[in-house]
Amino acid sequence: MSFRLRMMGPLIMIFLAAIGYPLLSSFALSLTNYKITQRNATKFVGLAQYKDVLQDRSYWSSLTVTLIFIITAVILELAIGLAIAMALQNQKRFRNFTRSFLLTPMFVTPIAVGLMFRFLLNDQLGVIPALLNKIGINYDFFGPSRAIYSIVAIDVWQWTPFMVLLLLAGLESLSKQPFEAARVDGASPFYTFRRVTLPMLAPILTVAVLIRSLDASKVFEYVYAITRGGPGTQTQTIQYFTYKTGIQFYRLGQASAMSYLLLLIVISIVVVLFHRIEKVRAME
Amino acid sequence: MRRISSRNAITAIFAIAVLSLVSACSSSIKDTSATGKITADTTGTVRVLMEGVPDTDVVKGLLAEFNKEYPKVDVMIEPIAYDQIRDKIVASFQASDPTYDLAIIDNPWMGDFARAGFLKPLDDLISATSGYDYEDFAAPLRAIGEVDGKVYGVPFYNYGLGLIYRSDLITTEPITLDELAATAKKLNSSARAGIAMQPQTGYKAFEEWGNYLFAAGGSIYGGDGKVHLNTLEAKKALNTYIAMYKSSAPKNSLNWAFDEALRSVSSGKSAMMVSYNWMLPTLNKVGGVSGDLAGKFKLATMPGGKQVLGSWDWAIPANSKVSDAAWAFISWITSKAGEAKRVSAGGAPARIGVLSDPAVSSTGGGADYYATVTKILANAEPLCRGSNCDEMITAVGTELNAAVAGLKSVDKALASAEEQANKIQTP
Numbered sequence: 098m099s100f101r102l103r104m105m106g107p108l109i110m111i112f113l114a115a116i117g118y119p120l121l122s123s124f125a126l127s128l129t130n131y132k133i134t135q136r137n138a139t140k141f142v143g144l145a146q147y148k149d150v151l152q153d154r155s156y157w158s159s160l161t162v163t164l165i166f167i168i169t170a171v172i173l174e175l176a177i178g179l180a181i182a183m184a185l186q187n188q189k190r191f192r193n194f195t196r197s198f199l200l201t202p203m204f205v206t207p208i209a210v211g212l213m214f215r216f217l218l219n220d221q222l223g224v225i226p227a228l229l230n231k232i233g234i235n236y237d238f239f240g241p242s243r244a245i246y247s248i249v250a251i252d253v254w255q256w257t258p259f260m261v262l263l264l265l266a267g268l269e270s271l272s273k274q275p276f277e278a279a280r281v282d283g284a285s286p287f288y289t290f291r292r293v294t295l296p297m298l299a300p301i302l303t304v305a306v307l308i309r310s311l312d313a314s315k316v317f318e319y320v321y322a323i324t325r326g327g328p329g330t331q332t333q334t335i336q337y338f339t340y341k342t343g344i345q346f347y348r349l350g351q352a353s354a355m356s357y358l359l360l361l362i363v364i365s366i367v368v369v370l371f372h373r374i375e376k377v378r379a380m381e
Numbered sequence: 382m383r384r385i386s387s388r389n390a391i392t393a394i395f396a397i398a399v400l401s402l403v404s405a406c407s408s409s410i411k412d413t414s415a416t417g418k419i420t421a422d423t424t425g426t427v428r429v430l431m432e433g434v435p436d437t438d439v440v441k442g443l444l445a446e447f448n449k450e451y452p453k454v455d456v457m458i459e460p461i462a463y464d465q466i467r468d469k470i471v472a473s474f475q476a477s478d479p480t481y482d483l484a485i486i487d488n489p490w491m492g493d494f495a496r497a498g499f500l501k502p503l504d505d506l507i508s509a510t511s512g513y514d515y516e517d518f519a520a521p522l523r524a525i526g527e528v529d530g531k532v533y534g535v536p537f538y539n540y541g542l543g544l545i546y547r548s549d550l551i552t553t554e555p556i557t558l559d560e561l562a563a564t565a566k567k568l569n570s571s572a573r574a575g576i577a578m579q580p581q582t583g584y585k586a587f588e589e590w591g592n593y594l595f596a597a598g599g600s601i602y603g604g605d606g607k608v609h610l611n612t613l614e615a616k617k618a619l620n621t622y623i624a625m626y627k628s629s630a631p632k633n634s635l636n637w638a639f640d641e642a643l644r645s646v647s648s649g650k651s652a653m654m655v656s657y658n659w660m661l662p663t664l665n666k667v668g669g670v671s672g673d674l675a676g677k678f679k680l681a682t683m684p685g686g687k688q689v690l691g692s693w694d695w696a697i698p699a700n701s702k703v704s705d706a707a708w709a710f711i712s713w714i715t716s717k718a719g720e721a722k723r724v725s726a727g728g729a730p731a732r733i734g735v736l737s738d739p740a741v742s743s744t745g746g747g748a749d750y751y752a753t754v755t756k757i758l759a760n761a762e763p764l765c766r767g768s769n770c771d772e773m774i775t776a777v778g779t780e781l782n783a784a785v786a787g788l789k790s791v792d793k794a795l796a797s798a799e800e801q802a803n804k805i806q807t808p
Contacts, residue, residue: 133471134497134768220633221644237633241786244636327582328635329783344468346772347493 127353134347146354156355158330159338160362165245166334167313170252171306177253178260178305183294185261186268200262202255211322214251218323241328248319248332256312260305267301268294303374307367314363335359419510424453425706429483430469432693433460435663436538439728440714446722447713454706456483470698474499479700483707486534486694488525488763489770494696495528496768501697502531506708513712517734519758526694534694535715536731538659541757542592542688544681545646545661546653547674554681558596561684562621565629568652575629577642577651580622580785585638587778588689589655591764593618595687601764608802610777611795619784619791626785635786646678647671655683657691658754659729662746680746680753682760690761692731730754769805776801 127146131139150156181199188195202210217223218238229236238247275297279289295302317336320326326333326341335355343352431437437460444456459481461469467490473480474494486494494500507515515523518536526534544554544561550568555561565575579585591601599614609615631637631645643660645651647670664671664678671678682688695711697704713719720732725744735741736755742748765773777798784794 133475134493134499136475136497219641220631221641221650226633235632237635239636240633241635241788324636325581325583326779327782328786329582329788330779331786331788341775345775346769347471 123353124357126350127357129350131350131353132347133349139350142350146351147358150351150354150358155330155333155338156335156358159333159335160359162245162331162333163314163316163335166249166252166316167310169246170249170256170313171309173249173253174257174260174309175302175306178257179264179302181257181261182264182268183290185265196265200258203258203262205255207255207318208322210251210255211319214247214254214319215323218247239324239328241331244324244328244332248316248324251319251323252313252316256309260309263301263305263308264298267298267305271297300374303370307370311363311367314359419451419705419709419712421451422453423451423705423709425482425703426455426457427482427703427706427710428457428459428480429485430459430461430466430473430481431485432463432466436693436728439723439726442726443714443719443722447710447719450713451706451709454709456710471499474698474700476700479698479702481698482701482703483710484696484698485537486696488540488690488692488694489765489774491525491534491694492528492766492768492770495531495533498699500533501699501701501704502533503535503697503708504532506712507532507535510708510712512716514717514734517717517732519731519733519761521690521758521761521763522692522731525690525692525763526696534696535711537693537695537715538729538731539754539758540691540693540729541658541754541761542588542655542683542690543658543753543757544653544683545656545664545678546681547646547677548679549677550652554679555684557684558593558618558621561596562625562629565625565653569629573649574631574645574651575653576625577637577645577654578622578626578630578634579637579639579642579655580626580634580782581636581638582782583775583778585778586781586785587764587774588691590618590622590781591689592655592683593622595689595762596683596685597621598685601762602766608773608777608799608806610799610802611792615795616791619781619795622781623785623791635782643670647674649674657729658750658757661750662727665746680750682753682756686756687760687762688757690758690763692763730758733758765806767806768808773802773805776805 128141128143129139130142130146185192185196185199205213217225220226220237226236226238237243271294275293276289279293284292315336316334317340320332320334320337321340324332326337339352339355339359342355343349431440437458441458444458447456448454466485467487470481470484473484474497484500486500507513515532515535519539522536522539523532526532526536546554551564555564567575569575579589594601594610594615597614597618599612599618601608601610603609626634631651634641634645637645639656642651642654642656643664646654646656647664658680661678661680663669664674665676667675669675695715697707697711701707714723715731717732717734720730720735721738721741724730724735724741730736730741730751733755736751736758742751746754764770764777780789780794780798780801783789784791789797
């Protein structure tokens with residue numbers, strides 16, 4: 098065995114133990130009808146669980162809810178994050194204080210954020226409905242067709258700082274010369290933003306969107322703490338649905354199949370996305 | 382070959398030594414017969430996971446008295462939030478060395494846990510305990526703990542629902558569903574809602590609506606043992622429920638559950654609610670949550686007289702290593718005398734006998750309250766029987782909430798609820 102491989106040995110072993118074993122174990126589980134309360138009746142069912150999941154309308158509806166959540170949340174986080182990052186880049190005084198303050202929401206555990214907003218948006222106790230009532234607005238944050246966007250707003254509050262952090266680092270690493278050239282040529286700020294900043298920031302933007310999208314696909318805590326998937330199933334995300342199936346209803350085999358299908362979908366999207374990025378880079 | 386045998390012999394000696402050491406260490410745990418003939422010198426540490434609610438505090442307060450009779454049984458209560466109880470006890474049920482020696486079981490879990498072999502049958506223990514009078518527990522509560530002809534749980538306290546209303550606003554208790562709807566509508570004003578409802582998706586929606594279903598003359602299960610929710614009675618109940626939500630419930634309360642409804646009623650913002658019967662003493666407690674409204678609340682059975690029932694049961698895990706000590710505690714706390722002490726201290730009753738005990742009825746909610754609780758416990762039914770109850774209740778409750786939210790028609794929601802419930806409960 099070469100020296101390089103021997104040096105990689107510990108990492109490979111840790112990887113196999115910490116990631117490989119749980120992955121293989123849950124894959125094995127997904128090929129059985131394992132149910133915690135019927136362990137003695139467990140049998141190998143092959144891909145039957147996968148077939149059942151694919152035919153389950155609730156699975157696809159949860160996936161759709163998750164997709165709506167990801168797209169809305171990430172677009173808003175990107176837009177607001179970029180605006181804040183550009184503003185911070187030009188800030189002259191109290192830079193460190195502002196940046197530290199803005200990052201605070203990121204350091205609160207999501208379940209605590211969920212509980213906090215459950216009370217903040219509560220019609221009986223919440224400050225926000227009370228303030229809105231004072232100006233004559235009565236808004237049901239968790240009503241039909243609204244609850245999902247309230248959950249999105251909570252995610253935007255917590256994770257826009259992450260976008261700011263990434264994009265600010267990206268903006269500050271950009272070469273100054275193209276900007277100076279644009280200024281000398283008399284380009285307007287909007288033109289500079291569209292033709293210089295955005296193209297140069299594209300790789301960072303892609304990574305930021307990818308990381309946030311993957312993270313947003315795991316949304317669970319806000320749903321668990323606030324809506325429990327309601328009204329109806331309008332906020333039932335894929336993670337909450339999987340949790341219900343595996344933990345609440347004991348069907349770990351089926352929940353494993355759900356997770357593997359999700360993994361497959363996510364990996365496919367990531368691979369396609371990276372392939373396209375590489376293609377664009379090669380063309381440039 | 383000889384070398385391998387030697388190694389095996391050494392391993393065996395080592396294993397015996399370890400086992401001896403373990404058994405020596407655990408010699409303080411005495412679990413002799415598990416037949417129910419529990420003597421006062423029964424020894425053991427009984428670890429129990431319980432919900433962090435006032436009923437648990439009441440039990441904790443009685444431990445010193447229990448130890449006067451069983452000085453060598455140490456009961457260690459771990460209070461925890463409801464959401465975490467089930468996962469922790471299920472993990473303990475499956476461990477070779479359990480974390481908990483005694484469990485409290487919520488009624489939707491009973492069928493699954495008993496059939497999974499997680500719980501020990503208690504029939505022999507009950508029949509061997511002299512003067513226990515198991516039949517004294519309210520019949521619907523007993524039925525929850527009995528699975529496939531065996532007793533797996535002894536009632537701890539009831540979760541029977543009833544109508545809690547402001548007696549200064551309502552002089553005549555509604556006795557039909559239409560009267561309930563009319564009363565709620567009449568009392569509804571800009572300052573106060575007619576009724577605080579709990580249509581939150583899942584358990585809460587079904588738990589509340591189940592009472593409306595009974596009031597409309599319907600039932601959850603038909604004579605064939607299947608779920609029958611796509612019926613005329615169910616449609617009337619759901620239409621009334623939705624109409625009441627629209628006309629008489631607080632605005633924006635689609636996601637409300639127990640806490641929100643209680644807050645609304647106790648602060649005077651709603652005139653009534655369908656809730657657990659044992660909330661009445663809490664609401665009427667002077668200096669309690671209701672402030673100046675204390676003493677103005679009354680409890681009635683649901684219109685039609687039948688209501689939804691829930692319960693917590695005491696059970697012994699099949700893997701408990703101190704089942705004698707666990708039964709010593711269960712049989713003491715649920716005995717007639719133990720129940721009288723617990724209910725007098727503010728616990729919710731499970732035995733019928735205790736409700737007519739003058740010493741008990743002079744405490745807490747008073748004689749009227751206990752008389753109504755007796756009626757509630759005499760005619761009540763849980764939301765689900767058999768297996769997969771959590772899933773069945775969640776599925777039905779999700780459909781009901783969707784109908785209240787206007788996302789589905791009443792007909793579609795009930796048809797879907799019935800179909801899903803039967804599919805989930807089919808073995």
